[in-house]
Amino acid sequence: MTHTKGSTTIVGALLILALVAAAQAFGVLASAPDRDMGHLQKIMYVHVPAAWNAFLAFVVVLFGSVMYLWKREEKWDLLAGAAAEVAAVLTALTIALGSIWGRPTWGVWWTWDPRLTSTAILLVIIVGYLALRSFVDEPDRRARWSAVVGILGALNVPIVYMSVRWWRTLHQPQSSPSTVDPAYAWGLRLNAIAFLLVMIWLVRARYRAARLERIAELAAEREALGGRVVNG
Amino acid sequence: MTVRLALSRVMAVAWKDLTTERRSKAGFNGVVFMAAITLLMFGFALGPDPAALRTAAAGLLWLTVLLSGVLAFNRSYELEIEAGALDALLLYPGGRWPIFAGKLLANLAFVLLVEVITVPIAGVLYDLPLLTPLPGLTGVLFLGTVGFVTLGTYYAAMASRVRAREVLLPLLLFPMLVPLLVAAVGATKAVLAGDPMGYGTAWIRLLAAFDIVFLAATFMTFDYVIGE
Numbered sequence: 001m002t003h004t005k006g007s008t009t010i011v012g013a014l015l016i017l018a019l020v021a022a023a024q025a026f027g028v029l030a031s032a033p034d035r036d037m038g039h040l041q042k043i044m045y046v047h048v049p050a051a052w053n054a055f056l057a058f059v060v061v062l063f064g065s066v067m068y069l070w071k072r073e074e075k076w077d078l079l080a081g082a083a084a085e086v087a088a089v090l091t092a093l094t095i096a097l098g099s100i101w102g103r104p105t106w107g108v109w110w111t112w113d114p115r116l117t118s119t120a121i122l123l124v125i126i127v128g129y130l131a132l133r134s135f136v137d138e139p140d141r142r143a144r145w146s147a148v149v150g151i152l153g154a155l156n157v158p159i160v161y162m163s164v165r166w167w168r169t170l171h172q173p174q175s176s177p178s179t180v181d182p183a184y185a186w187g188l189r190l191n192a193i194a195f196l197l198v199m200i201w202l203v204r205a206r207y208r209a210a211r212l213e214r215i216a217e218l219a220a221e222r223e224a225l226g227g228r229v230v231n232g
Numbered sequence: 233m234t235v236r237l238a239l240s241r242v243m244a245v246a247w248k249d250l251t252t253e254r255r256s257k258a259g260f261n262g263v264v265f266m267a268a269i270t271l272l273m274f275g276f277a278l279g280p281d282p283a284a285l286r287t288a289a290a291g292l293l294w295l296t297v298l299l300s301g302v303l304a305f306n307r308s309y310e311l312e313i314e315a316g317a318l319d320a321l322l323l324y325p326g327g328r329w330p331i332f333a334g335k336l337l338a339n340l341a342f343v344l345l346v347e348v349i350t351v352p353i354a355g356v357l358y359d360l361p362l363l364t365p366l367p368g369l370t371g372v373l374f375l376g377t378v379g380f381v382t383l384g385t386y387y388a389a390m391a392s393r394v395r396a397r398e399v400l401l402p403l404l405l406f407p408m409l410v411p412l413l414v415a416a417v418g419a420t421k422a423v424l425a426g427d428p429m430g431y432g433t434a435w436i437r438l439l440a441a442f443d444i445v446f447l448a449a450t451f452m453t454f455d456y457v458i459g460e
Contacts, residue, residue, distance in 0.1 A: 069456065124407035131403045135394045145390050148453045149404065152383075155449055156408055159442055163411035 009205075016197045023194040027187030040104060044180075045187050047097040049195035051119075054090035057083045057199060058122070058154070061129075065150035068143055074214065077143035080150055082206035084129055086199055091123045114165040121160050125153045139214065238330050245321075245334020249308060250341060259307050260342065267300035267350040271357055282359050289358040290420035294376065294413055296350060301343045301380060302405060305388035306397055308335050313392065322458065332454040336385045343377050360424060368423040368432065375439040376416035379446060383408055386450040389457045415439045 027045035034041035064080030067073075098116065099109050110116070129149050136142040180188060253259055274292045278284055285292075312318040321331060351373070355362040362369065384405055391401035415438040422432035 069453075121407055121410050128404045128407050131400060132390065135396055135400050136390075144456045144459075148456050149387075149390075151453070152408065152446070152449055155445060156411065159411045159438075159445065163414040163438060 013201065016194070016201050020191075020194040020198060023187070023190035027184075027191055031181075031184050031187055040101060041184070043097055043101045044184070045191045046195075047094060047101060048188060049192040050090045050097065051094040052192055053195045053199040054087050054094055056196070057087035057090060057203065058126070058157075060203065061087060061126075061150050062154040065147040065154075068147045069151075074139070074143065075211075077147065078207055078210040078214070079203070080146065081133055082203045082210055084126055084133075084150070085206050086202045088123065088126045088130060089202075090199065091119060091126065095119055095123065114161070117164045118157075118161045121164075122157065125156065129153060139217075238327070241324075241326075241330035242333040242337065245331055246337040246341075247334075249335060249338035252311060253338070253342065259304060260345070263300050263303050263342075263346050264349050266303060267296050267346055268353055270296045270299055271350065271354050275357055285358045286360065289354065289360055290424060291417045292358070293351065293354045293420065294416050296354070297343070297347060297377070298380065298406070298409060298413065300346065300350075301377075302384065302402055304339060304342055304346075305381075305384040305405075306392040306401055308339055308385065309388055309392035310397075328455050328458050329451055331458065332385065332389070332451065336381060339385050340377065340381045343381055344374070347373055347377065365423045365426065368427070369420065372416060372419045372423055372432075372436065372439070375436065375443060376412060376419075379412045379439065379443045380409060382443065382446050382450055386446075386454065386457065389454070412439065412442050415442065 024045060028042050031041075033039050060083035061080045064076045064083060068076035068080065095116070098119075102111065103109050129146060132149055133142060133146050136145060271292065274288075274296070275285060278288060278292075309318065312321070322328065351369075352362065354360065384401075387404045387408075388401055391397045391404060394400060415435045419432050419435035419439060422435065
């Protein structure tokens with residue numbers, strides 16, 4: 001049973017990896033160098049899908065938090081926590097790649113543009129959320145607290161965006177299949193799908209790990225109390 | 233719970249917190265000193281150019297308020313947790329929001345008092361004309377402080393009960409306060425300059441929106457934070 005599950009996971013991971021490689025290869029090979037940016041434009045195939053899926057992961061955090069407060073089932077808390085970890089990684093990736101792209105294009109690594117600034121604030125909010133999770137040991141308390149912190153953080157997103165938008169903007173309008181040349185659009189779409197699968201796979205893996213950790217904790221607790229050790 | 237009973241509970245909690253503070257004054261003196269030294273050190277960091285200091289003054293003032301004020305919030309729960317008084321407080325029947333409201337009021341009075349001392353010091357050090365824009369400045373300080381204290385009191389209810397509380401509170405609080413900082417600095421700058429372009433009102437509206445959103449959100453969810 002465990003063996004089958006393990007090999008399915010490995011096969012799934014390899015398939016997703018192959019799709020990412022194929023989508024990247026398609027994006028890089030199928031499109032001509034951009035008129036202004038040259039091959040630098042290829043960063044878009046990672047930067048934009050990462051940004052989209054980071055945003056999706058944030059939505060999963062909000063969803064898990066609301067569901068936990070409503071249903072009080074541990075799985076929703078673990079889902080929110082797993083999605084928050086993936087959201088932090090994808091947001092950091094988005095910022096790092098944007099910075100690498102911005103240096104030759106804008107001449108600076110960082111600029112106080114609204115979208116950049118909002119993304120950076122989002123990253124520190126999610127890091128604060130993860131810090132809270134790691135500092136609170138008692139599972140029920142951790143679940144309740146992180147749920148409200150997640151919801152308050154989500155409430156803040158539009159306010160953050162509004163407050164920094166009033167600065168002069170330098171970021172070009174976001175790239176989407178409708179704003180880029182058709183030669184680039186398919187590469188972008190394919191990579192977005194590949195990244196979506198990566199995101200789901202990572203959230204699922206972190207969620208499973210969190211569940212197993214909880215089961216191990218409960219077993220250790222029972223053993224310490226002198227009771228029967230139950231498998232799950 | 234009737235409104236009157238709830239209000240008397242709110243006042244009782246606020247009164248208790250403020251009395252404890254008034255009798256020791258350790259927290260208040262510490263925070264005021266921290267604020268004064270921060271203002272002074274910003275001056276050293278930026279150099280003695282009066283024009284540069286005056287341009288940066290609004291931002292420096294708000295950073296000083298945030299950096300020193302954050303020291304007060306954990307204290308408001310710590311004293312009670314040490315004495316086991318929080319558990320007793322939670323045993324009372326009825327909603328828990330009066331506990332939050334009382335602590336919020338006490339912290340608001342605390343931080344506003346710190347500002348009463350800090351703002352004139354900033355005025356002297358950075359050569360700011362404080363008297364003419366006083367009504368507008370008071371309004372902006374009040375709105376900004378309400379938002380700051382609301383989230384500070386709320387997050388401290390969690391942070392004060394975990395290990396590494398000194399680290400956790402700013403980690404949770406400061407990212408959330410970025411829009412408040414941006415709006416408060418914008419409004420303060422406009423007010424200090426006499427607001428020739430009318431930028432102040434937009435920032436003040438944003439501050440008010442921030443306050444309303446987070447007052448509502450914290451009051452609605454405080455039960456989840458404080459309960460066992």
